[in-house]
Amino acid sequence: MLFNSLQFLVFFMVVTLWFYSLQTQKSRNLLLLVASCYFYMSFVPKYILILGFTIVIDYLAGIQIARATGKSRRWWLILSIIANVGILAYYKYANFIIDNLNGLLHLSSSSQGFDALDIILPVGLSFHTFQAMSYTIEVYRGNQHPERNFATYALYVMFYPQLVAGPIERPQNILPQLHTFSNYNWDNIKEGITRMLWGFFKKVVIADRLAMVVDYCFDNTATASWYVLAIGAVFYSFQIYCDFSGYCDIGIGAAKVMNIRLMENFSQPYTAVNITTFWQRWHISLSSWFRDYVYIPLGGNRKGAFRRRINVFIVFLLSGLWHGANWTFVLWGGLHGLLVTIFPSNNKQTTRTNHIIKAIITFIAATLLWIFFRASNTGQATDYIANIFTLQKGSNALGINIVELVLSILLIATLLITEYRRKNHLISSNKVFYVYAVLMAAICYWLGVFGENQFIYFRF
Structure with a gap:
C-alpha cells in the first residue's frame, strides 16, 4: 500500500475517523x-x-x-x-x-x-x-x-x-x-493535513516527474551528451530528496493528525555549506542513530584526531552498507566519509556570498556522489561521471519535451523557495487552510505523475 495511492488515502481516512471515535x-x-x-x-x-x-x-x-x-x-x-x-x-x-x-x-x-x-x-x-x-x-x-x-x-x-x-x-x-x-486538536489536524499535502506534492508532482529524465539518462549513459547527463544527475539529487522527504512529510503529517509527533528527518540539506553539515540535515534519524550507537561507542572524538577520522569513516561505510547490498552503496558511503574527515565542519561566520558559493560546491559534491547511489553498478557510475567530465558528445534528448523540462525547473525553484521561507506547516486561518488544501489537491491531481512509482527508500 503505497502512500501515493488511493488505497492509502481511504485507509488513512477510515483509521483516523475510527481513531477519534474511541475514548480510551x-x-x-x-x-x-x-x-x-x-x-x-x-x-x-x-x-x-x-x-x-x-x-x-x-x-x-x-x-x-x-x-x-x-x-x-x-x-x-x-x-x-x-x-x-x-x-x-x-x-x-x-x-x-x-x-x-x-x-x-x-x-x-x-x-x-x-x-x-x-x-x-x-x-x-x-x-x-x-x-x-x-x-x-x-x-x-x-x-x-x-x-x-x-x-x-x-x-x-x-x-x-x-x-x-x-x-x-x-x-x-x-x-x-x-x-x-489526547483530545481532538484542530490545529494539529490542519498542520498534519498541510504537511501531508506538501509531501504528496513533492512525491507525485516533482519526484516522479524528474524520474522520467533521470531514468532516461541512466539508461543512456553511453550515448547521451555530457550536459544531458549533468542535468540527469542534478535532477536525481532533487528526485531523491523530494521522494524521501515527501514520504516523511506524509508520514509525519499522518501521525500529527492523530496527535503523535514524529521527529524531523530533513532540514534543507542542499543549503549545507559542507558535507558534514549536509549529514546533519539529511536523514537525520539515521545519522543520529549511527552517532549514538556506533560512533560514540567506538570512542567518538575522545581518542585523538586520527582515531576520530577512523571512527567517522567506519560509520559512513556502515551507513552506505545499510542502504543496500551493492558496492555502489559502499563506495557512496566511503566517499562521503572521506569528505567528512577531510573537510570537517567549522562554525566560522562567512559572508552571504561565501555561504552561497560553499553551498553550491557542497551540492555539486553531493550530486556527483548520488550517481553511485543511483547507478546499478560501479562501472555505470564511473562511466557516467567520466562522460560528464570528458564532455562526451552525443544525443541531446532528455526523454521529455521542452514544456516538461521548463515545468520541472520551475517546480524545483518552487520547492527551494517554499522550503527556505516556510517555518512550519501550521496555517492558522481556517479559510486559508481550506483554500490551500483544495489548491494543493488540484495541483497534485492535474500535474501529478501517477502509476506504480514506489518510494525509493522502500527498498531499504
Missing part, C-alpha cells in the same frame, strides 16, 4: 496496531511473521535487561542485537556475500559456485530493525524503562506512518505519546 488510549493503540499490521501485510503478508518474531524477542529482552543484574543484562542485549542483525544480514546481504564469494573463486552459480538464495527483502527491514535495536540499547543504558504492555511496544515498532521508511524513532519520543490520551 488502550483501544486507540489496539486500533493503530491492527491497522499497522494490515498496512504492512499489504506488501508481502508472510513477512509479518518475521517482524512479529523480532518484536517478541525485543519485548522480552527489554524486560529481562531491566530485571537482570551483572553480565546477564549484556547477554540479553546481545541476544536482541543478534536476532535483529541476523535477520537483516540474511535477507539483505546473503546474496551479496554469495555473489562476491563466487567472484573471488572465479565461479558462477551455473558451474560449481554457491547458488543464490530465493529470498525477497522485506519492505522497511533496515528501518524497523534499527528502531527496535534502539529500544533495547536504551533500556540497557538505563535511559528507558521497559515497556510492559506488549501491544504498546509492538505499536512502537510498527506504527504505520513511519514503519517502512522512517524516520527511525527513539522510544523516549514515541512510547510516552502512546500512553497519553
Whole structure:
C-alpha cells in the first residue's frame, strides 16, 4: 500500500475517523496496531511473521535487561542485537556475500559456485530493525524503562506512518505519546493535513516527474551528451530528496493528525555549506542513530584526531552498507566519509556570498556522489561521471519535451523557495487552510505523475 495511492488515502481516512471515535488510549493503540499490521501485510503478508518474531524477542529482552543484574543484562542485549542483525544480514546481504564469494573463486552459480538464495527483502527491514535495536540499547543504558504492555511496544515498532521508511524513532519520543490520551486538536489536524499535502506534492508532482529524465539518462549513459547527463544527475539529487522527504512529510503529517509527533528527518540539506553539515540535515534519524550507537561507542572524538577520522569513516561505510547490498552503496558511503574527515565542519561566520558559493560546491559534491547511489553498478557510475567530465558528445534528448523540462525547473525553484521561507506547516486561518488544501489537491491531481512509482527508500 503505497502512500501515493488511493488505497492509502481511504485507509488513512477510515483509521483516523475510527481513531477519534474511541475514548480510551488502550483501544486507540489496539486500533493503530491492527491497522499497522494490515498496512504492512499489504506488501508481502508472510513477512509479518518475521517482524512479529523480532518484536517478541525485543519485548522480552527489554524486560529481562531491566530485571537482570551483572553480565546477564549484556547477554540479553546481545541476544536482541543478534536476532535483529541476523535477520537483516540474511535477507539483505546473503546474496551479496554469495555473489562476491563466487567472484573471488572465479565461479558462477551455473558451474560449481554457491547458488543464490530465493529470498525477497522485506519492505522497511533496515528501518524497523534499527528502531527496535534502539529500544533495547536504551533500556540497557538505563535511559528507558521497559515497556510492559506488549501491544504498546509492538505499536512502537510498527506504527504505520513511519514503519517502512522512517524516520527511525527513539522510544523516549514515541512510547510516552502512546500512553497519553489526547483530545481532538484542530490545529494539529490542519498542520498534519498541510504537511501531508506538501509531501504528496513533492512525491507525485516533482519526484516522479524528474524520474522520467533521470531514468532516461541512466539508461543512456553511453550515448547521451555530457550536459544531458549533468542535468540527469542534478535532477536525481532533487528526485531523491523530494521522494524521501515527501514520504516523511506524509508520514509525519499522518501521525500529527492523530496527535503523535514524529521527529524531523530533513532540514534543507542542499543549503549545507559542507558535507558534514549536509549529514546533519539529511536523514537525520539515521545519522543520529549511527552517532549514538556506533560512533560514540567506538570512542567518538575522545581518542585523538586520527582515531576520530577512523571512527567517522567506519560509520559512513556502515551507513552506505545499510542502504543496500551493492558496492555502489559502499563506495557512496566511503566517499562521503572521506569528505567528512577531510573537510570537517567549522562554525566560522562567512559572508552571504561565501555561504552561497560553499553551498553550491557542497551540492555539486553531493550530486556527483548520488550517481553511485543511483547507478546499478560501479562501472555505470564511473562511466557516467567520466562522460560528464570528458564532455562526451552525443544525443541531446532528455526523454521529455521542452514544456516538461521548463515545468520541472520551475517546480524545483518552487520547492527551494517554499522550503527556505516556510517555518512550519501550521496555517492558522481556517479559510486559508481550506483554500490551500483544495489548491494543493488540484495541483497534485492535474500535474501529478501517477502509476506504480514506489518510494525509493522502500527498498531499504
